[in-house]
Amino acid sequence: MIDLEIRDDVARIVLNAPSKLNALDEQALRDLDGAYEDAEAEGVRALVLRGEGRAFCAGRDISGVDPREDDVLGYLGGLVTPLLQRMSRFPAPTFAAAHGACLGVGLGLLIATDVVYVAESAKIGSPFAALGATLDSGGHALFVERLGAHRALDLIYTGRLMSGAEAVAGGLFSRVFPDDDVLMQATDAAATAARGATGAFLASKRLVARIRDQRLSLWDVMGAETAAQTSLRDTEDYREGFAAFQEKRRPEFHGR
DSSP states (O other): OEEEEEETTEEEEEEOOGGGTTOBOHHHHHHHHHHHHHHHHTTOSEEEEEEOTTOSBOSBOOTTOOGGGOOHIIIIIIIIHHHHHHHHTOSSOEEEEEOSEEETHHHHHHHTSSEEEEETTOEEEOGGGGTTOOOOTTHHHHHHHHHOHHHHHHHHHHOOEEOHHHHHHTTSSSEEEOHHHHHHHHHHHHHHHHTSOHHHHHHHHHHHHHHHHHOOOHHHHHHHHHHHHHHHTTSHHHHHHHHHHHTTSOOOOOOO
16 A cells, blocks of 8 residues: 655655565555656655555565566566656655665665665665575666675675665665654655755756766766756746845745
């Protein structure tokens, strides 16, 4: 089950199948995609994703999958990849609070989120060594980029799972918090972002994606930054930010 609540310009999406550690079957992926679509249609200015129960998401629900007839392409290529693309393009800052198992597709959900706060209890890695399968949902890209080839293959070959603190120390995600604090921290960060200059945040979000995907040079980045700033100059929030600075008051942004 996927729950969506919208309050104060912030969408709160919950993976709510705790009895199976929020593992995702085909219908759950469709429902999650629909939740992001609905949140986008409502024009929210920030989003928080979390999992109910003992885990964020243990990955794919394979409890009823016959490996001889498994539609791998339909599940990963037809459902997972489009969902992660929608999440990564979401037109507002996105945050995740992750605890317990964050594996397979669950790891992919975090990769597709802008800012990830993990609990000390988080378990991150590749559990596929015991399944005769391979890491998916973008895990190879994350591990190789942040950890290097040797540590990535060490995790894949051994199936060892990193703690939240180890994952943050390795540069995988943003910050680590005690389990009791991680959701509050992510929610507070989203609320702060929802009061910010949304257009400026999105300009940075798009630029970070280009740097990651296109491997831009320093000078290409500087050119893109200049173009973004030039475009932002004509927004209400840009004018408000300058006015607030000059008048020595707190700015009031409206995402326009």
